[in-house]
Amino acid sequence: MNRLGRRVPSRTLLRGLRARLVVGFLVVAAVSALTTALLTYREARNAILQRSQDIAVNDLRAQVNSLAPELTVPPAQEDLDNFRVQLERSGKSREWDISVHYRGVPDSDEGGLRRGVVVPADLKSSVEKRHVPAFQRIDRAGAPWLLIGMPVRQSDGQASALSVYAQLPLSAEEANVEALVSAAQRGALPVLILAVIPALLAARGVLRPVRGLRQAAGRIAEGKLDTRLEVKGADELADLSRTFNDMAARLEESMAELRRLEANSRRFAADVSHELRTPLAAMTAVTDVLDEDADSLDPDTASAVRLISQETGKLARMVEDLMEVSRFDAGAAALHPDEVDVGETIRKTLQARAWQKRVVAELPEDVRARLDPRRLDVVVANLVGNALHHGGEPVRVVLHAPEPGADRLLIEVSDSGPGIDPEVLPHVFERFYKADSARARSEGSGLGLAIAMENVRLHGGTMRAANSPEGGAVFTVDLPLRHDEPNETADADGPDATSAAGTRTAKENDA
């Protein structure tokens, strides 16, 4: 899992870019090493064999040329034998086996120092019929041998009936070649290992920008739109980085613009409400003066005065709701949880608004939960108020004691009215959504349910609206039941106090 929680497919050995690059490099290195070795081997082997061949042929020719004139013509068997032995002895360093043929008849092979010479027919025919020296490489029992056939010329250059055959082992040369091969083999492995280094370097060169790009994209996805890549060089990766930076810059600009507009409209709503509050505070303070004296005025004026008083109250509530909403929007709504008896809290809500007689309450004792009592009051008051105004009495408030071990708290507010139109149901929690378009204005601010919803959300809970089978709407609040969080106690030395103190110092510095 990466930071954003997306599953990154696990890379098998050959899926990663680095692995692919390294393997590619190794293959290239291996192929080139092998090709070089093969070519070298072939050339070197040929060169070595060629040289020893030439030397052997030249040696033989020299020996034959120096010994042949002493041979009596036509030679007897014994002469041939002698001639062969002399030749064999003259082989100095070369251990060749000689066989001398006269008119196609070989020497008797007696007194021979070494093995007999087996002359292949085609070699023999080219020497004796065409009178040209010939040689041939053959394999015998896995060892390489060189066969040389040489017609002996008379002193006048005429071909004679005498031909000499020599065979000599090429094992020394073969050993040289073997040494070459093993040297090539021994060299190839280090070469391959060394090839990993440039492979890794090259991979790093490619991968570092790619990794940087990935991290930068991740940061952008997290919302850090000021992320930029360093552009180095002028290759494709640099182009990519530049394009990425352009994209990020555009994104940042448009987001900043959006945020600015949003913040402006939010601030505007908050400012308007705030500005409205001051005159409302003045008006609200004197409404009961109006109410008290209305009776002593003439009926028209009295009606006007009562209307002003009543509507001032509504306006004040509406502005209060607007401010509450703008606080939620600005993320400035703070939760001040306390350990409370939920049933008792709900009962107080009903009492405070004199609803006990109009609402049937089922509130079990001793359901304790950690929540913000003021906000729960707002939720319950809004739901019950909504049920009384738009549903029908009797309204029921039911607190479901959580099952042992369960950590959810359910509060149901149901009315006995006609229920909510299924088309309207998805929108009931929207701001200023008027369920009944025929009704010009609602009793409340049109924000009550939206505020209730926000308050429930702030507690990490959910709220649902539905129609019960028996008719009537049912609103269900589902709150997490958090007992005794160790860092939230009724102790004033808690985080609240410190943050407030910290802010106070800041404020004093500003003053």
Place this chain on the structure above:
Amino acid sequence: MPRVLLIEDDAAVRDGVTLALRRRGHEVAAAASGEEGLTVLPGFRPDIVLLDLMLPGKDGFQVCRLIRAERQLPIIMLTARGDDLDVVLGLEAGADDYIVKPARGEVLEARIRAVLRRTALPADGAPAVEPGPAPVETYGELAIDRAGLVVGKGGQDLALAPSEMKLLLFLSATPGQVFSRQQLLEHVWEHSYHGDARLVDACVMRLRTKIEDTPRSPRYVQTVRGFGYRFGPL
């Protein structure tokens, strides 16, 4: 009749609140700024101060602290609900209670009455507690004289703000009994609605700095985690 000093910068609010309180028989002096309020205060000798937090010049917090430095008369802040920080800061500066603006005249009246009931003698002169030779109760180093509304520690009289006094008297009446913050709000501050429990926290904190040897590990006003506060047991 209680004498009210109103410190509020907005002229309309000042006039409205003054009108509403006068109708209910209070004597009201109104000041448009903290500085003016502090000037009026000694001559007018109010029973209670209504203090707006958003003031030009010296703001409400500073004014509150300056009044508290010399006098233990009740102070009620005028605040806008949800300006949470204001409430906390105001309470820490030593205010006894707060009223959320906009408020009807009857609400202003009820809060003023409730705060004054917490203090020694309401303006009509009737003592708040039954007269009689009530003994001075002693808890550790604390000496509490319920009738005379005097709290001493180690022979020194302590200067407690009205809400601090009322809270201490309420808690120490039944030592060892735990009260939730909501209960304390109802009994001590007489908030009938769901008030801000931080009112209690701030008051407990201020009280502890005055009566405890080490406010961090309190001996008299103890915290019961998840439930609230109790006095003792020592």
